[in-house]
Amino acid sequence: MIVLKDADKxxxxxxxxxxxxxxxxxxxxxxxxxxxxxxxxxxxxTLLNVIGCMDRLTGGTYILDDTDVSDLGILKLDKLRKQKISFIFQNYELMDHYTIYENIELPLMANGIGSGQRKTKVQEVMERLSIAELKRKYPKQISGGEQQRTAIARALVSGNDYILADEPTGALDEENSGELMKIFKDIHKDGKTIIMVTHDKDIASYADRIIEIKDGKVS
Ligand SMILES: Nc1ncnc2c1ncn2[C@@H]1O[C@H](COP(=O)(O)OP(=O)(O)OP(=O)(O)O)[C@@H](O)[C@H]1O
Ligand SMILES: [Mg+2]
Structure with missing residues (x-):
């Protein structure tokens, strides 16, 4: 659970x-x-980055699953983020010099998962997102929609509880956006918490709840 109290940045x-x-x-x-x-x-x-432990508050408190994040040092914050949070960025932020397979494997390496388990998990998530055949390609050799699915696979592979997405459909056409929302609905059914920033009312309507922000205030 995420609790922000009088949070200032x-x-x-x-x-x-x-x-x-x-x-x-x-x-x-x-x-x-x-x-x-x-x-x-x-x-x-800013809100997403704070919730995702990428950035800190300058005032107030942030409690993530009973941990007071406002008090944590940088190393502990880093560890907490790796255990709980997965990000999907608008521009995907895939590593150009790694294959699609290696990109998806990265969070498992960061969490110290052994190679056998890594292989099973990466394969599983690639199949789920229909990108298994891309595994030896590099990000520049696949389409925008495929890059997006790779970014989602990378976010899902670690099984973290919180999936944060900043404008995930920003660079996608209508068809791919619809596909992405189906995947999000699926992830949601798995019990994950999803927080998604979007400009698009149609996309927002897939969510259970819409949070409106105006000048740094939640209205
Ligand atoms: N690193 C930073 N240093 C100084 N000001 C910043 C920084 N990051 C964001 N801001 C400012 O904080 C405010 C909120 O920025 P933020 O990026 O959270 O907006 P946003 O709602 O995500 O906008 P957009 O829809 O354009 O992505 C803006 O006024 C911005 O200029
Ligand atoms: Mg933004």
Whole structure:
């Protein structure tokens, strides 16, 4: 479960001060499928990054499954993230010099899973996402939709409980977006918690709940 209490994120630099999160109070239960909507610059990515333990609050508290994340040092935060969180980025962020197979294997390597188990898990998730035949190709040699499915496979392979996606359909056509939402519905049925940032009302309608953000505030 995710609990944010009076959560603030202030970006301060030379000549600017931006409140990207402004006293956010939010609870997300295990197994929920939530869409986050709001204008450009409203703080959606910031919220996702904080929830995903990629970034820290500057005020208030964040509790993830009974762990007070606000208190954790960088190493512990890193460990927690690897155990619990999987990210799907808008631009996929696949590693160009690794094959599709190796890209999907990376999170398992990071979690110290042995090679036999890695092979089984990667194969399984590739088949589920219909990309098994791409395994020896490199990201630049596959289509946008296939890259997206690779990014999802990489997020699913570790079996982490929280799947966070920032504009996952941003670069996809209607057909591929629909396919992606079917996969998300499937993941949701498996009991995963999904938090998805989107600009698209049709895409957001697949979620159980829509969270609106305006100027760093949840409305
Ligand atoms: N690293 C940073 N340093 C300073 N300001 C930042 C930083 N990251 C984000 N911001 C500011 O925080 C606010 C929220 O940014 P954020 O990226 O969360 O918006 P967003 O809702 O994801 O927008 P978009 O829909 O365009 O992706 C913006 O005003 C932005 O300029
Ligand atoms: Mg953003």
């Amino acid at each position: 202030l970006y301060k630099g030379d000549g600017f001060e931006t409140k990207a999160m402004d006293h956010v109070n939010l609870e997300i239960n295990n197994g929920e499928f939530v869409a986050v909507m709001g204008k450009s610059g409203s703080g959606k990515s």
